[in-house]
Amino acid sequence: MSNQAKKDCKTLIAVIISAFVYALAMKAFVETGNLFPGGFAGLSRMFSMSLSKFGGITIPFSVFYFLLNIPPTLLVYKYVGHRFTIFSVLQYSLTSLFTELLPTFPITSDMLLIAVFGGILGGLAISIALRADASSGGTDFIAIYASTKYNAPTWSYVMYFNAAMLVLAGILFGWEQALYSIIYQFCSTQVVQ
Numbered sequence: 699m700s701n702q703a704k705k706d707c708k709t710l711i712a713v714i715i716s717a718f719v720y721a722l723a724m725k726a727f728v729e730t731g732n733l734f735p736g737g738f739a740g741l742s743r744m745f746s747m748s749l750s751k752f753g754g755i756t757i758p759f760s761v762f763y764f765l766l767n768i769p770p771t772l773l774v775y776k777y778v779g780h781r782f783t784i785f786s787v788l789q790y791s792l793t794s795l796f797t798e799l800l801p802t803f804p805i806t807s808d809m810l811l812i813a814v815f816g817g818i819l820g821g822l823a824i825s826i827a828l829r830a831d832a833s834s835g836g837t838d839f840i841a842i843y844a845s846t847k848y849n850a851p852t853w854s855y856v857m858y859f860n861a862a863m864l865v866l867a868g869i870l871f872g873w874e875q876a877l878y879s880i881i882y883q884f885c886s887t888q889v890v891q
Contacts, residue, residue, distance in 0.1 A: 706781075709781075709785050709830045709831060709832060710785070710788075712737045712801055712826050712829070712830030712832070713785050713788050713789045713792070713827060713832050714792060715826055716789055716824070716826040716827040716832070717788075717789050717790075717791075717792030717793040717795075717796055717823070718792070718796050719819060719822055719823035719826065720739075720793045720796075720797075720812060720819075720820060720823035720824070720834065721796030721797045721821035722800065722819060723735075723791055723794055723816050723823060724739070724759070724763045724793075724797050724820075725797065725800045725801065725802050726802075726803055726804070726805050726816070726819075726823060727805070727813075727815060727816025727819065727820075727882075728743070728805075728816055728820070728882070729802045730746075730802065730804040730805070730806075731809055731812035731813065731816065731875070731878060731882075732865045732871065733812065733813060733861060733875060733879045733882050734864060734875070734876065734879040734882075735820055735879070735882060735883065735886065736837070736856070736860040736863075736883045736886065736887075737834075737836040737837035737838065737859075738767060738835065738837060739759075739763060739820075739834075739836070739837030740863050740864075740867070740879070741762075741766060741836075741861065741863060742759050742760075742762035742766055743868055744863065744866065744870070745757075745762045745844075746758060746759045746761075746762055747871065748870060751871075753785065757844060758798060759797060760793075760794035760795070760797045760798045761794075763790065763793065763794050763797070764790065764791060766792045767787075767835040767839075770835060770836060770837075770839035770843070771783060771786070771787055771835060771839060772820065773839070773840070773843055774839045774840075774842060774843040777804075777842075777843050777846045777847055778839075778843070780844065781831070782831055782832060782833070785827075785829070785831065785832035785890050786832045786833040786834070786835050786839070787835070788832075789827050789832050789833065789834055789835065789836040790834055790836070793834065809874075810878070810881070812878070812882075813878040813879070813881035813882040813885070814881060814882075815885075816882050816885075817881065817882040817883065817884065817885025817886040817888075817889070818885050818886070818889055819890025820882070820886045820889075821886035821887065821888065822889055824838075824886070824889075824890050825889055825890050837856045837859060837860075837873070838856075840852070840856075841853055841855070846888050850889075864876045864879055864880060864883075
């Protein structure tokens with residue numbers, strides 16, 4: 699087996715583990731606490747919950763998560779490379795699949811524990827993907843694209859996006875979930891860094 703094949707095999711295993719761990723975080727913590735993770739995962743939850751609450755239409759998180767990731771994937775493909783893009787598509791596709799297949803299973807009803815440990819688990823999943831030269835897509839793709847193309851620090855824009863999303867979540871679904879989502883996102887970011 700060539701060195702590249704070994705590297706691809708390790709990346710594949712890491713991406714599968716990353717997607718499964720992220721799906722666990724979503725089902726055991728995010729859904730249990732009605733939290734909003736950062737990036738496209740949070741936006742996907744907001745779309746899904748809004749349609750259900752205000753329109754009576756049930757479209758799963760995973761559908762929005764997969765579909766929202768397609769445009770940034772097409773945008774960054776030529777800037778981040780074929781291999782990185784393929785493994786990132788696999789990561790967010792498997793996350794969507796695993797999130798659909800796993801049942802919601804509350805581990806605790808304590809919101810602080812849900813926010814902290816959910817954030818840790820979500821951050822761990824993202825870290826596994828990044829260390830394997832892949833990504834969970836979404837705002838990561840957009841930030842990587844902008845920093846590569848324009849040579850500018852863009853992660854602050856991701857933070858502004860997440861802040862705006864949490865304000866909207868607070869207005870639509872209640873401030874308690876939005877505030878606990880800040881804790882979730884903080885813990886997730888600390889693990890990724």
